[in-house]
Amino acid sequence: MSDQQLAHVLERAAQLDADDHLAVYRELFVGVDAAAEGGAAASADVVVSYLDGNSLGRPLKTVGPLLAAFVEGAWGGRLIRGWDEQWMRLPTLIADELAAACLGAASGQTLIGDSTTVLLYKMLRACAAARPDRTEIVVDTDNFPTDRYLVEGIAAERGLTVRWITTAPDSGLTTDQLAAAVGPQTAVVLVSHVAYRSGYLTDLAELTSIAHEAGALVVWDLCHSVGSVPLELDAANVDVAVGCTYKYLNGGPGSPAFVYVRRDLQGELRQPVQGWFGHADPFAMGPGYEPAAGMARFQSGTPPVIGMLAMREMIALIGQAGIHSVRAKSVALTEFTIELTDELLTPLGVVITSPQDAGRRGSHVTLDHPEFRRVVAELWQQGVLPDFRAPFGLRVGLSPLSTSFTELATGLLAVRAALQSPAG
């Protein structure tokens, strides 16, 4: 490939940015001004290309002032009065904003709190307990580690059997596979909507109905879809869904997770971490646990108020842009990733291990090459930040409102240059 052809890649990217009606949103994020657009100024301090927004989204510029104002005003000024005045309501208030902007869910069915791992544990336990005569939990072998480990632990605690579905690492759980695995013995199924490794986008409505036909409950893990793929949880008759808020919802490192429980199921489910915040009357401080009505029963302890503030800004932004427009940009970015990979990287031995069909793909593309461990370490030194997933995977994460086509092209050109430079 000639220098001219390489330069043409950046011109094409610039044209896609010029035609992108969501491009204006990028300016609202911290750090994008520092990025040397289209340049390759190598410095570990300057992020030239951020391709890991699917692991940790960039902060919005409004978040710094917002947090400072919270410390001065709400926390420092209102002190303990803040709980009654507002903070007690935030876990359901912000969750309902999320439900409207991203989940396709009516209000009163979503709650923010805990981490994804803790919420998955609580909900899997609650679902298993709601099917006491059934003996199996179904999960796939390529699900996210925390999901698999939790299932193993809960099976051991409850004397259940894990039914593993072996999924191909370059795709994900199919409807046929699930149909073959569920039956009268299935208590609960745990599925990731978008596979963290391959980016495979499962058919949420179809898988849900297959599990329901077998009388099982389904817990959906939405970590890699919420904020980038439109969801219709109510329409799909989803039972329970859990997701994190620091990936495409830009809530910041360790921001709390969310849980959705379909309204008619809420009274039936009892979660195992029965702390005072899930009690019907927490401030009565009475003897004996009695679960609250509605989503409050899925709380355990004091809600993480500061952790909820940043995501609220991003939820509002997604609402403004519209989740379907966000998805359209995400598809355009993953399509461009595949197009450029075919041109720039396939000739160097790189293999695409994400679905080719955009309809079956989330918002990242995974590439494989035996040298990617070295390549990613070198790229990080240059301010080009994809992530590495052992053994050979380089994940290109596209966060639709903050990633530009130029940033993406710059990153993939850097991957090509690093692959061409000898090891060592």
Ligand SMILES: *Cc1c(COP(=O)(O)O)cnc(C)c1O
């Ligand atoms: C990121 C991610 C998690 C993270 O769980 P934490 O409790 O936030 O560490 C869980 N499941 C999936 C599928 C993920 O992608």
